[in-house]
Amino acid sequence: EVQLVQSGAEVKKPGESLKISCKGSGYSFTSYWIGWVRQMPGKGLEWMGIIYPGDSDTRYSPSFQGQVTISADKSISTAYLQWSSLKASDTAMYYCVRLESTHFDYWGQGTLVTVSS
Amino acid sequence: QSALTQPASVSGSPGQSITISCTGTSSDVGGYNYVSWYQQHPGKAPKLMIYEVSNRPSGVSNRFSGSKSGNTASLTISGLQAEDEADYYCSSYTSSSTPWVFGGGTKLTVL
Numbered sequence: 001e002v003q004l005v006q007s008g009a010e011v012k013k014p015g016e017s018l019k020i021s022c023k024g025s026g027y028s029f030t031s032y033w034i035g036w037v038r039q040m041p042g043k044g045l046e047w048m049g050i051i052y053p054g055d056s057d058t059r060y061s062p063s064f065q066g067q068v069t070i071s072a073d074k075s076i077s078t079a080y081l082q083w084s085s086l087k088a089s090d091t092a093m094y095y096c097v098r099l100e101s102t103h104f105d106y107w108g109q110g111t112l113v114t115v116s117s
Numbered sequence: 118q119s120a121l122t123q124p125a126s127v128s129g130s131p132g133q134s135i136t137i138s139c140t141g142t143s144s145d146v147g148g149y150n151y152v153s154w155y156q157q158h159p160g161k162a163p164k165l166m167i168y169e170v171s172n173r174p175s176g177v178s179n180r181f182s183g184s185k186s187g188n189t190a191s192l193t194i195s196g197l198q199a200e201d202e203a204d205y206y207c208s209s210y211t212s213s214s215t216p217w218v219f220g221g222g223t224k225l226t227v228l
Contacts, residue, residue, distance in 0.1 A: 035217070044222040045155075045163065045206050047215060061215040095162055102210060103153035103168035110162050 002026040004034075004096050004108035011114045012086050019082035020111045022096030029077035030054040033099035036070060036081045039110075040092040050099060051079060086115045120145065121207055121220035128226040134195040137223045139207030140188060145218060147188035151210035154183060154192045157222075158203045166205075167192060194225070202227040 007021040022034065035050035049060040053072040060070070072079040079096060094111050097104035122140040129135040139146065139154075146152055152170045155163035165174050167183035170190060180195045190209070194201055207220040 037219075045208075045219040047208075047217045047219060050217075059216065063215070100168075102151040103165060104155075104163075104208070105165050105168070105174065107162040107164070 002098070002106050004098060004106055006094075006096055006108040006111045009112040009114070011116070013117055014088055014115055015085050016115075017082070017084050018086055018113065019080050020094060020113065022079045022081075022108050024077045024079070024098070027098075030074050034072065034079040035097045035099055035104065036068075036079075037095045037097055037104075037107075038064075038092050039095065045095075048081070048094075053077075053079065086113075088115050088117075091115050120211065120213075120215075120218035121209060123205075123207060123220040123223045125221070126224045126226065128228055129194075129197045130228045131197050131199065133197050134193060135197060135225065137192045137194075137205055137207075137225070139190040139192070139209075139220050141190075141209055141211075141218075142188055144213055145188075145209040145211035146185065146190050148212060149210045150185070152183065152185060152190040153208045154181075155206045155208065156203045157206065163206065197227050199227050201225060 003025045005023045030053045033050045036048040038046045048064045049070045051058045051070045053074045069082045096108040098106040150170045154167040157163040170185045171183040182193045204222050206222045
């Protein structure tokens with residue numbers, strides 16, 4: 001069974017750093033792109049970026065380029081989304097997704113990030 | 118502003134059919150048969166309902182169907198049930214600088 005299991009909810013202060021994770025199982029982790037999707041409170045889905053764990057090729061949405069870093073450790077089948085300096089506007093639910101060529105077929109359960117002073 | 122345009126809300130009575138539209142451009146919806154639809158219940162992760170315009174993943178009810186004409190894709194739900202009440206998002210591959218885009222989402226209310 002394919003599963004994407006994300007790390008737990010985080011509460012951080014503005015300016016702090018954060019790295020959240022997404023562990024894939026039940027499939028060949030290095031053969032599928034893994035993406036990240038943001039959902040701000042009460043809002044819609046926003047595509048942030050995507051990584052191919054096989055060779056770490058990474059693409060970012062222009063809206064998120066320079067704001068976050070996407071990485072992966074194929075040895076432990078885990079993808080990451082990190083911030084070096086969080087802002088209150090980063091408060092959102094973040095989902096990791098598996099890209100099956102043309103669509104996102106599996107979604108993680110989501111990681112809620114709350115940034116507040 | 119989302120790259121793909123969806124109505125903010127639609128509603129229907131149990132047993133009826135509804136259609137949700139998703140309008141883009143020739144650079145996304147109109148240019149590729151890579152439109153997908155996702156259902157999201159409150160507090161839950163989105164779930165894939167339709168891919169490549171009209172294909173249903175295994176386990177998705179055949180009450181859900183998709184189509185496309187020009188730059189507009191559509192999701193039709195027939196025989197509405199209370200459990201269909203949710204938010205629905207379309208997505209498309211795009212030739213722009215961000216290869217995947219979502220619609221703004223449509224809230225479906227089953228009356």
